[in-house]
Structure formats: structure tokens, C-alpha cells
Amino acid sequence: MIKNRIREKKVYKAFGLSILSEFPLPELPQLSIQDDLADITIEIKDLSDMWEYYSVQNERFVITEEFIMFKISEAIFYIQNGERIFVSPIIESELDRIRLFILGTCMGIILIQRKTYALHGSAIVIDGKAYAIVGDSGAGKSTLAAEFLTRGYKLLSDDVIPISLSQHTQVPMVLPAYPQQKLWLESLRELGIESSNYKPICGREEKFSIPLTASFVQEPLPLAGVFELTKSDEGTIEIQPIHKLERIQTLYYHTYRNFIIQRLGLMDWHFAESVKILKEIYIFQLRRPKVSFTAPKLASLILDTIYREEHIHDKKSHYFIK
Template sequence: MIETSKQIYHAFGLNIASDLTLPELPVINQPIEAIDIMISRKELDYVDDSAESASHFVVNKEKVIFHVPNTAVFVIEKGTTIIVSPLNETKQDHIRLYLLGTCMGILLLQRRILPLHGSAIEIDGKAYAIVGDSGAGKSTLATAFLQRGYQLLSDDVIPIVLTADDKPIVIPSYPHQKLWSNTLDYYGTDRSNLKSIFDRETKFAVPVTDQFCTKALPLGGVFELTKTTNQAVSIQSVEKLQQFYTLFRHTYRNFLIQQIGLMDWHFQMATKIASNNDLFKIERPSDRFTAETLTDLIVTTIKKEAAIHE
């Protein structure tokens, strides 16, 4: 059994030992056989914290270092280690956001686990990925599914692995969502006990423990959510050649894939996903709330596809 003074958590299908407190993650209190990830706090000799520019990345095949000005320096190495060097002790929320987002996305890539950027929902025993650019409405749409009794597997980073016979499987991440205030207001959610996400005062961290699916599920399909000036909601199949671009575009921190040396691996993963699953593109009006309509559309589409494949 493993003995450590660090707190042990479980997320992304991995046992995580951390110097930093991570209240978003489920805690492991019983003995475990192995630790998959070590998160350590260390003082690093990083020279330039004067620039107010975007985060700077230094990348090779085994290690990624990135610097968030006035916040922290992060080192992610070999898919097993994350080092955090805080530069501002008042920004613990910022640090955790990058730790559970960018750091975990990079670490999953290093472990050859595909991290899609989106939300994953359980429907009829399968996981369906909702991907899209920031602001497309992925988390809001996932909330609409939760309101109907479905379960969440992931919000933000969706980990996907292959079985021995190359079938894509979605691994649960951790039971939290990040939701805008207008979504919370629409569903009548009390915000008094919720915490805003640092500089985004109108976006909140929302626990979803009661509706979180804790077991890995086969991937049932991928829905790309996009905004349009058209007033009608529409859905169409993504053609085979376009599927690879869609999956690459919505891979978390995809700009690092080539630098880490994973282009061939990513293409093979995309091929396995596309050969086993249908991909759809949904367009929704940008000027009104359509999550309920989209939920109906996705469920109907899933049922139609299931009938076709029977």
C-alpha cells in the first residue's frame, strides 16, 4: 500500500497525490495500491515574471513548462508529475483552474489519453461528447440534460481511451461544472453558496456530485455545438474527412500536439473514434436560449441512429 503525507484524490481515472488542496476533486481516504500523478509545490528559478503577456510555453516530448504571469509556473512531465511554483499566494483559485484544466489536458496527452474540450453526458448507458469553442454553450447544454435526470461524466476536459479492440471509452473527470449566471438564473439555481471563477464574476463553479457518473462508458457519439446568426436550430452529419479536423480542433490544447510529437498518435485516435462513432454539427442561434430545444434534438438524433444501426 502507498503511504504519503499528500492528500489523495481520484479524477480522470487516476489516483492523484497533491501538496495543494483540490476541493473540486473526490478524496480517497482508503489505502490504495498505486499513485498515478504526483502534484508537488516547489520554488522554481524562473527568471521573467515581468511580462503581462499570455502564458508562455516551453515544450519537448517529455516535458511542458508554462508560465502564467503573476500567478504560477507549471511543469508537467512524462504524464506522471506536475510541479507548481506559485508566484502570487492570493491566486489559489487561478492556480487550481490552470491545474485542473491546462495541466491535466497536457498530462493526459503525455499519457496518450485523448482530451476533448467539452462536456460529456450519459445517455442510455453511453457517453456523448458535446464539443465546441469557448462560449458555444457546451456546459449550458449539459445542464439541460442534467435537469432531465441524465448524468455528467465531464465538464471542460473529456478523457478518451481505447479498449483492447479499439473501441473508444470516456473516463469520468470530476463532479464539477462551470456555469454562467444566466444559465443558473434560467434554471432557478441558488447562487448564494456558489463561488465565482476568479476574474469571471458571472461564471460559477457548481458541484454536481448527485448526478455524476463514476464509471467509464463507451463513447456513443460526438456533437459539435456552434453559434450562428440564423434563427433556426439545425443538425447535420460531419462527413468523414471533416471528422478528423473536428476532433483535432476540439482536442484540449491542440497547439501542443505537434510539439509533443503526437500527430501520428492523434490521427490514429481520431480514426478509431470516427470509425466507431457518428459525429454531428449543431448550429444554434446566438441571440436566444435554445438548450431545451437542443436537448430534444440530440436525444431524437441518438434514437434515430440507434434504430438505423439495429
């Protein structure tokens, strides 16, 4: 059991950060650095009294400038100043589900506290550049990213997409998350991937963790574009650019845990960062039918769009140089 055994701390790497954790995180690659050099720490601690003191009835989150707490049925989490995460397991047999929240919501909060921009979606690599696929839950972001992987392209992130702006060039750089994808059984079948080779997530038989090795990029890459994936009642696939203020709204809507941005008074910061990012990228909305498997057609359409945009950019650069 977590609480009773001797805790062995290990240093991991994810989201552009080194993480010293006494909670096991087997999904993450390990680092060989001194413990005191880690960017953040994850510790196991009883948070039940603290939750009782700070929590408000029917509120899942406690949000302050110094820390954020939240609770699920399996654990309580405390995230402080972008540097520390405390985990209080309630149902210790559910370690897989607890890890999902550590690597998802907790790390998303850490990034917000550190003022690192983060989108909710998947980031793929095409010709040395990163492209974000964002959308509501169930839109098919991970499935579309997996389609690109079957074509030989690589992944930078699944779920949380950290974006850091270079201090010198102001180029938005996507930081690698960790080498894993999460896919529904239906998607695996459509992609021709055998589900028996992988472990179901949290005991659920319909969603699986897919470890990645050669298909994962471990270095930051410049963000070149964002594709918003939506579902419609129409039977056709459509793509169109997003213009003007809608671009700002789209980035905010798909910011990871965006309600925290507002409650921490970071809207001005987020707006300023969005403007800087939008100077360097293009955004398209991609509509797909609610029914039928369309990932191959969507991937081909994205590739055609990227080629066209890069060709236009090259022509403009050539004209400017002349």
C-alpha cells in the same frame, strides 16, 4: 500560506487517475491508497529560476519531449512525463484560479504526455452511453450539458474529456473527470438555478462552480457520439451529420490543447487514434442562433437524433444477424 505551512499530502481521483497532491484539491473525491501507488504527483516548488532559464520572450509555453512549462500571472507550472506536476504559486491568495489551471491545462497536458486522447467539451450520459458536446469557448457546451442534468441525465466530464481505447475491443471509453460544472450567471438564470447557493470562480461574479453528487457518473462509459455546437447568425436551429475527412478535422480541432499535439510530434498518433474512435461513433454539427436561450430545444433535438441513430443501428444489426 502554501509555501510556509506543513504540507499535507492527499490522494485524489480524477480523469481515470489517482493523484497524490500536496496542493489542496477540494473539488476532487479522495482515495484511500498508499502514496507510492498513485499515478501522478503534484508538488509545490519554486520554479522561478527554471522559468527564467527555459522561457522565451512572449511565449507562454515551454514544450519539450521531457516536460512542459507554462506561466500565468498567479503561478508557474511544470508537467513532466505524464507523471509529475510542480506548482509554483506567485500570488498565493489566488488558490482558486491556480486550481483551475491544475485541473484544466495541467491535467490536459498530463493526458497528452500519457497518450490519452482528450477532447475539449462536456460529456453527458444517456442510456448508459457517453456523448461529447464540443465547441468553441462561449458556444454553450456547459449550459447545454446542464440542461440535460435538469432532465435527470448525468455528467461524466466538464471541460476536459479523457478518452481511452480498450486494448481488447478498441471501444473508446470516456473516463470520468471530477464532479463539478462551471456555469455563467446568465445560464444559471435561464436554467432556473439560484446563484446564491454557489461560489463564484476566482472572485469573478459572473461564473460559478457547481458541485455535483448524484448527477455525476464515476465509471468509464463507451463514447457513442459527438455533437459539435456552433453559433450562427440565422434564427433557426439546425443539425447535420459531419462526413468523411471533416470528421477527422473536427476531432482534431476540438482536441484539448491541440497545439501541443503538433509540437510534440504526435500528429500520426492522434490521427490513428481518431480513426479508431470514428469507427465506433457518429458526429453531428448543431447550429444555434447567437442570441436567445436555446438549450431546451437543443437537448430535445440531440435526444431525437440519438434515438434515430440507435434505431437505425438496431435495424442494421438485426438484418446482419438474420
